[in-house]
Amino acid sequence: MLTQIAHAAPLPHQPDIALALRGKRTDAASGPRAFGIAMSFGRNMEIYAEGEPAGHVYKVVSGVVRISKLLPDGRRQISAFHTPGDMFGFEADDLHNASAEAVTPVKVIAYKWQSLLSAGTRSTSLVRDLLNLTMVGLRHTQEHLLLLGRKNALERVAAFLLDMAKRTKTGSVVELAMPRHDIADYLGLTLETISRMFAELKERGVIKLEGARRVHLLDLERLAAMSE
Amino acid sequence: MLTQIAHAAPLPHQPDIALALRGKRTDAASGPRAFGIAMSFGRNMEIYAEGEPAGHVYKVVSGVVRISKLLPDGRRQISAFHTPGDMFGFEADDLHNASAEAVTPVKVIAYKWQSLLSAGTRSTSLVRDLLNLTMVGLRHTQEHLLLLGRKNALERVAAFLLDMAKRTKTGSVVELAMPRHDIADYLGLTLETISRMFAELKERGVIKLEGARRVHLLDLERLAAMSE
DNA sequence: CGGGATATTGACTCTTATCAATGCCCGTGG
């Protein structure tokens, strides 16, 4: 429908757990013996909470998931938004150290961690895939550290839009699944600042807004230049 | 020498690659056939650079290592300091996405990634250990996202001191291996702000400075309360 | 079409950055 956006960023060997698992589990909806269990969550529903026992990893089938941590006084930091195909819920210990919630209505498949590991005892490649997925997550998080620690508001918003564009593949039109408040908590800003930066980008002619949620990226080159 | 600081934070199953490897490699210094190779780096020397091909992971034997990323204009974000026992250098693709430098004179052991993986083909536990180490790194990075995105200067410095105290085990006396500039780039602040926050903490009676590099944590309770 | 949630815009404040001037170690060489 629209022009394809170029994938400039290196996307290395993307291991696909789903591929590995698809042959093993029964259909997602088929019941308790299934390797992965299909689950649905309504908008803003909690998938798991910080501090809760962790026993599964999840694969997004549809919708958008946010991973976040809270401070006691309510300040929130979103560490990632996950879109279809992404996996999340990997934990270093047996408690979740962040919570996961549905930004939109969401369908996921939950895989029992222990099952993955024991399946991995035979096929080493499965554990290697898990390792690779975790390292990809680590890379993303480190990139985000640079954004939060050293970029200004405009750079953060520009980088955010490019990141969203990259994953949706709908060319240069980005459909934002989340409200301003979530974007703010992802970028370490306030929702007012997000709004002002959108206005600024609009004024500079690099984006166009269609309502609050649809953003046209008019000049990817310039947007990229502004993101750092 | 001084009282032991309590380990409040959950430190779950710490897999130890070194343990797994110790039985396999010859002594670190013993030459090319060794599984791991010992290496030394002087203060501020580069261990690897961002964008460079990645083929090894490293284990810190002595000294302190910083992992950092740069923006084109020189702004820098340090994502982690690594101390003896830590491993670093895990990469999602075959290029390093951050650089590693010696904060102090450093000794490390370098392990060839391919060797680890192929060794892991037999003993799955090795790959699992690598997975766990990566997930621990991910947890730390996510914690740091919260700090950079949502904590103020005083909270960041308080959290930093507690983190340093936790790992050095020298009780409530912390020997800072790195200059103010590095602390600033780790905490997303300027070195002047670091200095002012130290002054503030001193004024409030929760720390005492002995020269610029040695910090006495006088009130861990209060420091912890101030860190969020 | 109406109403509540979401978003924008404005005025002002506050925290941290920036720029600049000392001060303080610490190691080195006389």
Added chain:
DNA sequence: CCACGGGCATTGATAAGAGTCAATATCCCG
């Protein structure tokens, strides 16, 4: 052993960027 020099660190004055508070405006969704 002391003096000197150079990196580091501290402190101060001011500026800038983002936050806060508050008043509309807009957009969905029923």
